[in-house]
Amino acid sequence: MALFPSDEWISLFRDLINGSKEYAEAGKTWEGDIAFVFEAEPDHGVPQDLVAWLDLRHGVCHGARMVEAQEGDRAEYAIRAPYSRWREVVLGDLDPVKGMMQGKLKVRGDLPNIVRHVRAANELVHLTTLVPTEFMGTR
Amino acid sequence: MRAVVYREIGRVEVAEVPDPLIEDPADAIVRVSLSAICGSDLHFFHGKAPLEPGETIGHEAVGIVEAVGPRVERFAPGDRVVVSFVIACGACWFCRNGQTQLCDDFRNLGAGIFGGSLGGAQAELVRVPAADFNLLRVPEGVEDERALFVGDILTTGVYAAGIAGIRAGDTVAVVGAGPVGFFAIQAARAVGAGQVLALDLEPGRLALAEGVGAVPIDVSQRNAQTAVDERTEGRGADVVIDAVGSAPAFERALDVARRGGTVVVVGMYTSETVQAQVGVWWTRAVTLLFAGICPVHAWWERAMEAVGAGQVDPTSIVSHRLRLEDAPLGYELFDTHRATKVLLRP
Numbered sequence: 001m002a003l004f005p006s007d008e009w010i011s012l013f014r015d016l017i018n019g020s021k022e023y024a025e026a027g028k029t030w031e032g033d034i035a036f037v038f039e040a041e042p043d044h045g046v047p048q049d050l051v052a053w054l055d056l057r058h059g060v061c062h063g064a065r066m067v068e069a070q071e072g073d074r075a076e077y078a079i080r081a082p083y084s085r086w087r088e089v090v091l092g093d094l095d096p097v098k099g100m101m102q103g104k105l106k107v108r109g110d111l112p113n114i115v116r117h118v119r120a121a122n123e124l125v126h127l128t129t130l131v132p133t134e135f136m137g138t139r
Numbered sequence: 140m141r142a143v144v145y146r147e148i149g150r151v152e153v154a155e156v157p158d159p160l161i162e163d164p165a166d167a168i169v170r171v172s173l174s175a176i177c178g179s180d181l182h183f184f185h186g187k188a189p190l191e192p193g194e195t196i197g198h199e200a201v202g203i204v205e206a207v208g209p210r211v212e213r214f215a216p217g218d219r220v221v222v223s224f225v226i227a228c229g230a231c232w233f234c235r236n237g238q239t240q241l242c243d244d245f246r247n248l249g250a251g252i253f254g255g256s257l258g259g260a261q262a263e264l265v266r267v268p269a270a271d272f273n274l275l276r277v278p279e280g281v282e283d284e285r286a287l288f289v290g291d292i293l294t295t296g297v298y299a300a301g302i303a304g305i306r307a308g309d310t311v312a313v314v315g316a317g318p319v320g321f322f323a324i325q326a327a328r329a330v331g332a333g334q335v336l337a338l339d340l341e342p343g344r345l346a347l348a349e350g351v352g353a354v355p356i357d358v359s360q361r362n363a364q365t366a367v368d369e370r371t372e373g374r375g376a377d378v379v380i381d382a383v384g385s386a387p388a389f390e391r392a393l394d395v396a397r398r399g400g401t402v403v404v405v406g407m408y409t410s411e412t413v414q415a416q417v418g419v420w421w422t423r424a425v426t427l428l429f430a431g432i433c434p435v436h437a438w439w440e441r442a443m444e445a446v447g448a449g450q451v452d453p454t455s456i457v458s459h460r461l462r463l464e465d466a467p468l469g470y471e472l473f474d475t476h477r478a479t480k481v482l483l484r485p
Contacts, residue, residue, distance in 0.1 A: 039364075040362065041361070041362040041365055042359075042360050042361065044362075081364075082362040083362075085364075100419070101422045101423075102398060102419075102422070102423060103394070103398075103420075103423050106419075107416055107419075108414060111418060111419070112418075
């Protein structure tokens with residue numbers, strides 16, 4: 001089990017992305033690195049904001065790791081939400097594109113471009129469900 | 140007379156200054172019974188807004204009419220009144236339509252050149268232009284301390300809740316439980332809100348908010364969005380009142396509103412910027428209301444009624460009652476967050 005999010009979790013996720021034919025096809029026109037910001041929820045075991053960074057280009061994940069907030073700020077896209085919202089995404093309880101349109105997940109960057117790549121986004125979410133995951137605050 | 144004067148950045152003092160005189164036939168002179176230090180006075184205290192050394196300061200006052208000019212019809216010497224912090228002409232199109240904060244001749248007491256060079260209310264006497272319009276009679280039974288804030292922050296809270304379109308049973312989230320938030324909480328409850336959530340990170344403010352019926356949410360310990368969702372079956376608040384005036388507070392206010400909800404921005408903004416996906420606001424069908432400065436004159440009668448009826452009670456926010464001569468101490472206490480509200484009695 002890998003703690004979500006952590007370098008271990010992100011690394012497993014990257015391997016799944018790069019092994020997915022579905023993502024390679026759906027994400028072949030996507031260009032741009034993404035920072036995923038997990039907002040602090042001290043009462044749920046997340047004392048400070050956490051940021052994961054993925055460099056996704058042409059259907060391939062070229063890099064993935066946990067980063068400092070400033071590095072996340074430099075990413076072309078950033079998607080942020082409270083940690084428990086991300087847990088809903090990983091558990092399949094929240095459609096991420098719908099979440100973005102409803103403001104549950106806040107996007108910095110070209111939102112229409114993300115919406116155009118809805119199949120790629122959905123495949124990424126599907127792949128998260130395949131990572132053996134342990135959530136913070138549940139240990 | 141004695142009055143609080145600005146001396147230099149971070150320093151006020153109490154000094155002897157000339158008594159104000161009737162300068163216009165519509166003026167009144169009010170002998171101040173009680174005044175207060177407001178958050179906006181700190182802008183001048185810190186030099187963020189210009190005051191010349193020796194200029195008087197302050198804009199919250201209740202007192203007794205001392206003298207009136209020949210065109211003043213509604214007031215006479217001896218009347219007990221509260222002063223509006225917005226000094227409006229009462230005659231222009233905006234004033235006649237209830238938007239006195241947009242008056243063609245908008246002025247403020249004690250705000251130097253920025254406010255039309257009117258004297259301040261932290262003084263023994265204050266000159267009030269267009270007195271028929273800028274004074275409100277204080278009913279018997281409403282003490283000075285309960286009437287004072289009707290001229291400013293209390294009515295601002297009533298205004299914020301009033302324009303929000305709160306329906307019976309609505310969940311209202313108030314971002315920022317400072318003085319305006321404190322009054323917005325009470326006003327929201329008075330117009331029928333089901334639950335009022337107070338979001339702040341200062342324990343003292345949260346305790347005051349809880350004392351007037353709000354559910355306190357400490358955003359240093361809890362994620363605001365998650366906390367509000369938990370109390371609204373995951374929807375978010377029906378109405379959100381931003382009573383802070385900072386970019387993070389503005390974003391937080393939008394975060395905690397439900398789809399189709401209303402966000403009232405009553406906190407003061409100047410040059411802040413936020414990055415936003417306007418399409419997301421559009422898709423969420425959020426109503427975003429920029430309240431601007433409170434048009435006190437359009438709201439203070441109903442605010443005074445709410446005070447008289449006990450629906451809005453300012454007394455618990457007053458932490459310090461000082462003599463006018465102790466104003467420098469009052470500014471220090473207020474500026475360093477050791478006071479929630481400081482009263483000054485000449």
